[in-house]
Each structure stands twice: as C-alpha cells, then as structure tokens.
Amino acid sequence: MKLGKSGKAPVITVIGCGMMGSAITWPAAENGCRIRLVGSPLDGAIIAHAKKTGEHLTLKRPFPEGGKNYEYYTVDEFDRAVPGTDLFICGVSSFGLDWFIGEMIPRLPDGIPVLSITKGMLHTGGGAMISYPEKMEETAAKLGKKIDFCAVGGPCTSYELADRDPSCVTFCGRKPELLKAIRALFESDYYFVSLSTDVRGVECAVALKNAYALGISLAIGMSYRREGREFEHYNSQAALFGQAVKEMRRLLAFCEGGEDNITLGAGDLYVTVFGGRTRKLGILLGEGKSFEEAKKILAGVTLESTVIAARTAEAVCALEEAGRADPSDFPMLHHIGRLLAGETGIDVPWTAFESESF
Amino acid sequence: MKLGKSGKAPVITVIGCGMMGSAITWPAAENGCRIRLVGSPLDGAIIAHAKKTGEHLTLKRPFPEGGKNYEYYTVDEFDRAVPGTDLFICGVSSFGLDWFIGEMIPRLPDGIPVLSITKGMLHTGGGAMISYPEKMEETAAKLGKKIDFCAVGGPCTSYELADRDPSCVTFCGRKPELLKAIRALFESDYYFVSLSTDVRGVECAVALKNAYALGISLAIGMSYRREGREFEHYNSQAALFGQAVKEMRRLLAFCEGGEDNITLGAGDLYVTVFGGRTRKLGILLGEGKSFEEAKKILAGVTLESTVIAARTAEAVCALEEAGRADPSDFPMLHHIGRLLAGETGIDVPWTAFESESF
Numbered sequence: 001m002k003l004g005k006s007g008k009a010p011v012i013t014v015i016g017c018g019m020m021g022s023a024i025t026w027p028a029a030e031n032g033c034r035i036r037l038v039g040s041p042l043d044g045a046i047i048a049h050a051k052k053t054g055e056h057l058t059l060k061r062p063f064p065e066g067g068k069n070y071e072y073y074t075v076d077e078f079d080r081a082v083p084g085t086d087l088f089i090c091g092v093s094s095f096g097l098d099w100f101i102g103e104m105i106p107r108l109p110d111g112i113p114v115l116s117i118t119k120g121m122l123h124t125g126g127g128a129m130i131s132y133p134e135k136m137e138e139t140a141a142k143l144g145k146k147i148d149f150c151a152v153g154g155p156c157t158s159y160e161l162a163d164r165d166p167s168c169v170t171f172c173g174r175k176p177e178l179l180k181a182i183r184a185l186f187e188s189d190y191y192f193v194s195l196s197t198d199v200r201g202v203e204c205a206v207a208l209k210n211a212y213a214l215g216i217s218l219a220i221g222m223s224y225r226r227e228g229r230e231f232e233h234y235n236s237q238a239a240l241f242g243q244a245v246k247e248m249r250r251l252l253a254f255c256e257g258g259e260d261n262i263t264l265g266a267g268d269l270y271v272t273v274f275g276g277r278t279r280k281l282g283i284l285l286g287e288g289k290s291f292e293e294a295k296k297i298l299a300g301v302t303l304e305s306t307v308i309a310a311r312t313a314e315a316v317c318a319l320e321e322a323g324r325a326d327p328s329d330f331p332m333l334h335h336i337g338r339l340l341a342g343e344t345g346i347d348v349p350w351t352a353f354e355s356e357s358f
Numbered sequence: 359m360k361l362g363k364s365g366k367a368p369v370i371t372v373i374g375c376g377m378m379g380s381a382i383t384w385p386a387a388e389n390g391c392r393i394r395l396v397g398s399p400l401d402g403a404i405i406a407h408a409k410k411t412g413e414h415l416t417l418k419r420p421f422p423e424g425g426k427n428y429e430y431y432t433v434d435e436f437d438r439a440v441p442g443t444d445l446f447i448c449g450v451s452s453f454g455l456d457w458f459i460g461e462m463i464p465r466l467p468d469g470i471p472v473l474s475i476t477k478g479m480l481h482t483g484g485g486a487m488i489s490y491p492e493k494m495e496e497t498a499a500k501l502g503k504k505i506d507f508c509a510v511g512g513p514c515t516s517y518e519l520a521d522r523d524p525s526c527v528t529f530c531g532r533k534p535e536l537l538k539a540i541r542a543l544f545e546s547d548y549y550f551v552s553l554s555t556d557v558r559g560v561e562c563a564v565a566l567k568n569a570y571a572l573g574i575s576l577a578i579g580m581s582y583r584r585e586g587r588e589f590e591h592y593n594s595q596a597a598l599f600g601q602a603v604k605e606m607r608r609l610l611a612f613c614e615g616g617e618d619n620i621t622l623g624a625g626d627l628y629v630t631v632f633g634g635r636t637r638k639l640g641i642l643l644g645e646g647k648s649f650e651e652a653k654k655i656l657a658g659v660t661l662e663s664t665v666i667a668a669r670t671a672e673a674v675c676a677l678e679e680a681g682r683a684d685p686s687d688f689p690m691l692h693h694i695g696r697l698l699a700g701e702t703g704i705d706v707p708w709t710a711f712e713s714e715s716f
Contacts, residue, residue, distance in 0.1 A: 155596030165581065168597035168711055176716045192597070192708045196715040223523065234632040238513030239526035239550070242625025249621070259617075260715070263607070266624050267600025274592040350550045353526055357554040357618070358534045 001177040003086040003113075003185060009034045009069075010185055013085040015078070015104055016040040017047070020117045021091015022056050023158035027188040029069040036081045038073045040096055047072050061162045082109060087182060090116035090136070094304045097132060101139050105147075108140075113148040115171070115182055120304070121207045121255070123311050127319030129255050131203030133173070148178055151199065153206040154264050155271035164190040170264055171195055172202040201257025205265035208251055211309035212244035213272035214282045215336045218348065221286020236348075237273070243332045243353045244269060250329050251312070254319060278305040290344045306340055313337030328352065359535040361444040361471075361543060367392045367427075368543055371443040373436075373462055374398040375405070378475045379449015380414050381516035385546040387427040394439045396431045398454055405430045419520045440467060445540060448474035448494070452662045455490060459497050463505075466498075471506040473529070473540055478662070479565045479613070481669050485677030487613050489561030491531070506536055509557065511564040512622050513629035519549070528552040528622055530560040559615025563623035566609055569667030570602035571630035572640045573694045576706065579644020594706075595631070601690045601711045602627060608687050609670070612677060636663040648702045664698055671695030686710065 004010030010033045014021050017037040025035045039047040049057040054067040063070050073081045088108065092100050097118055108114065116136065121129045130138075133151040140147045150173030161167055171193055173179050179195040187193050196202050219236035227233075248265045252258075272278055281303055284294035295303070313333055319325035327334070331352035338346060362368030368391045372379050375395040383393045397405040407415040412425040421428050431439045446466065450458050455476055466472065474494065479487045488496075491509040498505045508531030519525055529551055531537050537553040545551050554560050577594035606623045610616075630636055639661055642652035653661070671691055677683035685692070689710035696704060 155600060156593050160591050160593040163591065165591035165593040166577075166597060166706070166708055167593040168600060168708065176714070192712055194711075194713045194715075196713075198715060219524075233518050233521065233523035234629045235514050235518040235523040235525040238625045238629035239524060241628045242513060242526065242621050245624045246618075246621040249618075258715070260604075260607075262620070263600050263604040266603045267596045270599040270628070271592045271596035348524070350524055350526065353552075354550055355552045355554075356534070357552075357556060357616070 001181045003181045010086045011036065011084050012087045012089060012185065013081050014038060014089040014091045015100065016090065016092035016096055017043050018091060018093060019056075019058050019158035020156075021089060022046075022059060023161040024089065024091075024117055024152065024186070025070075026064050026162050026164070027191040028185050029064045031185060031188060032069070033185055034069050034071070036071045036073060036085070038078050038081050039075055040092055040099065041075055042096070044074060047074050056162075059159055059162050061159070078104075078107065085112055087185065088112060088114045090114055090118055092118055094118060094120045094307050097135075101136060105136065105139050105145070106143060108145065108147055110146045113150060113178055113182065116149060116151040118151075119153070119203065119206050119210070120308050121204060121311065121315075123315040123318070125318070127254070127315050127322055127324060129204070129312075129315050131200055131207070133199055133203060148173060148175060150179060150182060151203060153202040153268070154194070155267040157271055157275050161191070166190045166192070168192045168194065168267070170202055172197065172199045174199070198258045198261065200255055201252060201261040202264060204252055204255040204257040205248065205261035206268045207308055208248050208312060209244075209265050209269040209272050210278060210305040211312050211333065211336055212248060213269055213275070213278045214285075214305045214309055215244060215332050216240040216269070216273050217279045217282020218286035218339075220279070221283035221288075222348075223286075224283065225287045239350070239353065240332065240348070241269065241273075247330050247332055251316070254325065272305075277303060281305065285339050288344065291340055291342050309333075309336050310340050313340075359539045361539045363444075368444045369394065369442050370445045370447060370543065371396060371439050372447040372449045373458065374448065374450035374454055375401050376449060376451060377414075377417050377516035378514075379447060380404075380417060381519040382447065382449075382475055382510065382544070383428075384422050384520050384522070385544050385549040387422045389543060389546060390427070391543055392427050392429070394429045394431060394443070396436050396439050397433055398450055398457065399433055400454070402432065405432050414520075417517055417520050419517070436465065443470055445543065446470060446472045448472055448476055450476055452476060452478045452665050455493075459494060463494065463497050463503070464501060466503065466505055468504045471508060471536055471540065474507060474509040476509075477511070477561065477565050477568070478666050479562060479669065479673075481673040481676070483676070485612070485673050485680060485682060487562070487670075487673050489558055489565070491557055491561060506531060506533060508537060508540060509561055511560040511626070512552070513625040515629055515633050522548040524548045524550070526550045526552065526625075528554050528560055530554045530557045532557070556616045556619065558613055559610060559619040560622060562610055562613040562615040563606065563619035564626045565666055566606050566670060567602075567623050567627040567630050568636060568663040569670050569691065569694055570606060571627055571633070571636045572643075572663045572667055573602060573690050574598040574627070574631050575637045575640020576644035576697075578637070579641040579646075580706075581644075582641065583645045597708070597711065598690065598706070599627065599631075605688050605690055609674070612683065630663075635661060639663065643697050646702065649698055649700050667691075667694050668698055671698075
C-alpha cells in the first residue's frame with residue numbers, strides 16, 4: 001500500500017497548525033511531500049505570518065527548504081485544501097479537540113486517513129477512559145463516515161523535531177498496512193517511527209505522562225524553595241519519576257493497554273519534564289504557589305497537562321468509588337489532583353510511595 | 359525484631375567510607391545511631407581528614423550534628439570497630455568488591471547483618487548473571503559463616519542524600535523482619551525505604567542503569583557536537599531513555615527479576631543521567647571521542663558504569679551465542695559495548711530501535 005498518486009508527490013493537509021501540528025511536517029516536506037497548513041480559528045496569526053515570511057510564528061523557525069513544499073490556508077479556505085489530499089493531520093491540542101471533532105470531522109471526505117498528534121484520554125464515566133483517536137472513530141462512525149484514524153505517540157517536542165534532533169515515535173492505528181504507508185511519508189534520518197495496533201495502550205501511556213511530568217517538576221520547585229536559588233536536586237525528582245512509572249503501569253492496566261507501552265510512557269515522561277509549560281507549572285506549585293497564582297504567572301500559556309491530570313484523577317476517583325481501584329495505589333496522582341483543586345501547603349506523600357514486596 | 363541492645367543506641371559500622379558508604383549514615387546518625395566509619399585501604403585520606411576536621415573529604419560536607427555520633431577507623435583498626443556493632447554496611451564501589459569479599463567477609467563475625475550499597479551484577483558464564491549480595495552470600499556460606507546480606511537499590515546520589523533531598527530507596531534481602539529492623543534505623547523525613555525480598559530483581563534493575571545511563575548521555579554529547587556549544591536537546595535523550603527501559607525490561611526477564619522492578623530501574627536511570635561521572639563519559643563519547651581519549655580526559659575518575667556495561671554486554675553476547683537471546687533485542691547495549699571496546703565514528707543504531715507491534 002502507498003499513499004499518493006503514482007508519479008505525484010503525496011499531499012499532507014494539516015488541520016490546526018500550532019507547534020507540533022507544523023513540526024511533524026518537517027521530515028515529510030524534506031521527503032518531498034507537499035504540505036498544506038490549514039490554521040484553526042486560533043491560528044490566524046500563524047498563517048498570516050507564514051504567508052508573509054516563510055517562518056512559523058511560534059516555532060520561531062523557517063519552514064524547511066525555504067518553504068518550497070508549503071501552502072498556507074485559513075480555516076475558511078479549508079475546502080480548497082481538500083482536493084488531492086492523501087493524508088490529513090489533526091494538529092490541534094486537547095483544547096481544540098471539541099472543535100476538530102464537532103466542526104471538522106463532518107467536513108472530512110471518506111477514504112482519506114487522519115493522523116492525529118493530539119495526545120490525551122477522555123473519561124467516559126465510571127472510570128472508563130478512551131483515547132482521542134477512539135473518540136474520533138466513534139464520531140466518524142456515527143456520521144456514517146469511512147475514515148481511518150491513526151495517531152502519534154512517543155517522546156517528541158516540536159521545536160526539537162524542527163531542529164532535527166533524532167526522535168523516536170510510534171504511530172498507532174488499526175491497520176498495519178496503512179501505518180506502514182504513513183510511516184513511509186515521514187521516516188527520515190532524524191525521525192524514526194515504530195508502529196503499533198495497540199491504540200489504547202500507546203495513547204494512554206503518552207497521555208498519562210502529562211499529569212505525571214507535572215508531578216515530577218514539583219521536586220524542582222521544592223528544591224528551589226529549600227535552596228533559596230534555582231538549584232536542582234535529582235534524588236527527589238527521580239523518586240517521583242519512579243513512582244510515576246509505577247502508577248502509570250497500573251493505569252495502563254486499567255485502560256487495558258499493553259504493558260510494553262510503559263517504554264513509551266517513560267520516554268515521553270522524560271522529555272516532558274524538560275519541556276516548557278508543564279515543567280514551569282510544576283515548579284511554581286512545588287515552590288508553594290497555589291494553582292490560581294501559578295496560572296496568573298503563566299498567563300496565556302496553554303496548560304494541557306492540567307486538563308489531562310484532572311481528568312485522570314477524576315477517572316481514578318470513579319474507579320475507587322466503584323471499588324475497582326485501591327486509593328493507596330495512586331498517591332502521586334491524588335496529590336497532583338489536590339494541588340490542581342487549589343490546595344496549598346500539602347507535602348508530597350512520600351511515605352505513601354513506600355512498598356513492601358515480600 | 360529490633361537491631362541494637364535495649365536502652366543503647368544501635369551501632370552501625372561502615373566498611374569502605376567513600377561518598378555513598380558515608381552518605382547513607384546521615385539519616386541513621388540523625389536518628390541517634392552511633393556510626394563507626396572504617397576506611398578501606400584506599401580511604402586513608404578520608405579518615406585522616408574526618409578525624410581532623412569533622413568533614414567528609416570527597417562529599418565536601420560536615421558530618422551531621424558536628425559528627426557527634428561518629429568515630430573514624432583505618433582498616434588496620436577494624437577489629438576495634440567490631441565489638442558492639444549491630445549492622446555492618448559494605449560501602450565499597452564495584453572496584454572494591456573483590457577486596458570486601460576476599461579480605462573482609464572472612465573477618466566478619468557471625469550473626470550480624472550486612473547492608474551493601476555496592477550496585478552491580480557479575481557474569482558467571484554462559485549469560486548467567488548474579489547480583490553482588492548473592493555473591494556475598496555464596497562466599498560467606500563457603501566459609502561456613504552465618505551472615506544475612508541485604509542491599510540498597512533505588513535512585514539516590516550520595517551528595518544529594520547528604521543535602522537531605524527527599525530520596526526513595528529499596529532495601530532488599532531474604533528476611534522481611536530483618537529488612538524492617540534495618541529500615542527502622544534509617545527511615546527519616548528525607549529518606550524513605552521500600553522493602554523487597556526480590557534481591558535479584560532489585561539489584562539487576564539498579565545495576566543495569568549504569569550501562570544505560572551512559573548510553574543516554576551520548577545524546578547530550580551528540581547535541582553539543584551538532585550545535586557547536588553546550589546546548590542540550592531532549593528528544594534524542596528521551597528516545598534513548600525509552601529504548602533503555604525497553605532493553606532493561608528484557609534483561610530483567612533474563613535475570614529472573616520481577617518486572618515491577620523496572621520502576622526502580624527507571625528512577626535510577628533518571629538520576630544517573632544527571633549524576634556526575636557516567637554522564638561525563640557519555641558526553642565525551644557522544645562528542646565522538648574514543649574511549650581511550652575520554653578516559654584520559656577523566657583521569658582519576660572511577661568509571662564504575664563501564665565495568666557494569668562491559669559485563670552486561672558480555673553476558674548478553676554469551677546468551678546470544680547460546681541462542682537464548684536475540685541480538686536485535688539489545689541494539690543499545692551493543693552500541694555501548696562497541697564504544698567501550700574502542701570503536702569510534704559509529705552512529706546510534708536508531709532504526710534498530712524501531713518496532714512493529716501488530
């Protein structure tokens with residue numbers, strides 16, 4: 001199986017061209033694909049800037065090869081971007097998911113696959129969680145549409161991808177042959193792609209890391225506060241990292257994702273601790289600021305991690321209420337949940353992390 | 359069960375008082391234990407400096423509470439340090455293991471437990487690996503001695519422990535009641551102790567991270583070289599981190615250690631990437647220097663990680679030769695092994711990290 005008409009460059013149309021939705025096109029454009037970037041209603045400035053300068057406004061980098069394979073569209077021009085498209089990319093963040101599902105899936109043609117970069121899980125009640133691509137599948141099926149949804153997991157920050165730092169990711173979806181065809185568009189000497197049909201497992205592992213990366217960053221803020229300067233200690237970060245991996249393995253089991261996916265979760269956790277926004281929030285909370293204060297300081301910043309964290313905590317609470325999960329199994333998640341609910345002056349529940357394996 | 363005579367402070371005697379052998383006494387001394395530090399033949403300067411100044415020479419920090427609970431002994435004075443001891447600590451590094459086993463175990467009295475901070479595995483031929491505490495048990499049994507050996511695993515660097523950064527570790531050993539009694543001496547508001555009877559699993563997980571932390575640090579050096587300045591990228595580090603976790607899980611299975619121990623391994627991996635010596639070596643190799651050149655630059659530094667890495671690579675090669683392991687399952691370990699064998703100019707085998715899970 002191959003995407004694209006024979007003798008013609010494959011065409012990739014990105015819906016929502018924030019940092020990651022755009023950065024993922026770097027290897028594809030350099031592989032010779034034609035890229036159509038369609039801004040979401042929030043991306044007007046990015047599209048205008050790209051048209052004028054050939055640069056991505058928020059990535060702060062020029063498009064590859066002088067942007068020669070790129071075209072730019074506003075959301076109103078979407079219908080012009082559709083003809084000839086071989087692959088759509090859903091490039092919105094969690095906050096754009098409702099818009100993509102409600103406004104854009106109805107406008108997608110049958111038969112053209114979608115690769116989603118949006119990472120997250122939805123709590124569907126009673127502790128049941130499903131991944132974003134599953135939600136998209138469900139929506140399309142209800143509309144009677146025939147669309148295959150695939151998604152990207154694994155540790156990869158957008159600006160480093162655009163800097164061509166070697167990155168290993170995983171594409172997940174239902175159909176091995178389709179996944180291989182999509183990989184062929186992106187695989188390069190700095191973008192390495194594993195494939196998996198365990199959609200739930202891949203998405204669950206990489207979504208959970210958002211919440212837990214926030215938790216690990218708390219230790220940085222605690223260290224700053226104790227030292228009275230920006231000095232990091234790593235024992236406490238590593239203790240939280242280990243506890244995060246422990247709880248993520250338990251959550252993977254609840255989500256019925258394969259346990260091998262912890263490999264993805266751990267790598268993604270690592271890169272997210274060094275990422276920008278989640279880390280900044282964790283540090284502020286670790287320094288003792290309330291969630292309200294921290295949000296004020298980080299005004300204007302998209303805090304996707306808090307949405308994921310709050311949702312996961314809510315799902316786990318539901319599981320606990322139903323007697324299906326043991327509250328003592330998720331002390332770190334509950335601590336993060338309490339901080340996001342506005343509590344201050346609470347210590348990391350270190351002793352709750354202790355275990356006895358006899 | 360309780361260690362120590364009733365009404366008297368428990369006495370902990372440390373054999374080999376380098377950085378970790380000494381740092382682990384911080385919480386115990388603050389809990390009121392009496393500490394006797396016995397230098398190995400290599401620790402003469404540390405003992406002399408401690409007697410004179412009340413400071414630890416290489417930790418560069420004063421002993422807790424003005425050293426009021428501390429006594430210092432040279433190795434020749436060992437027999438004076440024995441009477442009244444409730445717990446011995448084996449505080450040597452991998453390089454001191456032969457000395458501890460050959461010279462010191464024969465001098466240990468029956469009935470007094472040993473807690474070892476030395477992390478590592480031994481290849482006993484044909485791909486079989488055993489942990490250091492198992493080797494100690496074996497040696498003591500051959501001498502007809504009745505000694506229980508326990509060990510410390512988990513992410514904990516010595517200087518951060520001495521700075522009282524919250525640390526979560528695991529004590530492993532055969533007897534739950536003894537483990538609990540030892541924990542009671544150390545547990546504090548910055549030192550949190552889990553317990554496990556899976557000695558092989560705990561030790562294997564934390565030993566392997568030495569090799570793999572070296573591998574992750576390669577990405578830092580590669581980034582420095584590409585950028586022409588000390589600038590870190592994290593996608594490539596995270597890709598190597600994920601691959602490390604993947605290979606460590608496979609090695610844990612070969613060592614017959616419980617898979618839950620990957621939690622410890624991942625946390626320990628995290629802290630080791632930020633530790634001093636292993637990271638420095640990885641950066642130099644990642645920048646393209648040969649192992650010989652890197653060793654010259656790091657002259658005088660103890661490179662325990664290289665011993666563990668070389669041994670693990672050797673054991674895996676033996677497993678592969680015996681047809682028990684698939685070489686394609688350990689591409690990262692083999693890459694590290696080749697660098698330590700002196701090869702240069704070889705790229706990280708990124709495509710070998712790709713997997714297909716259908």
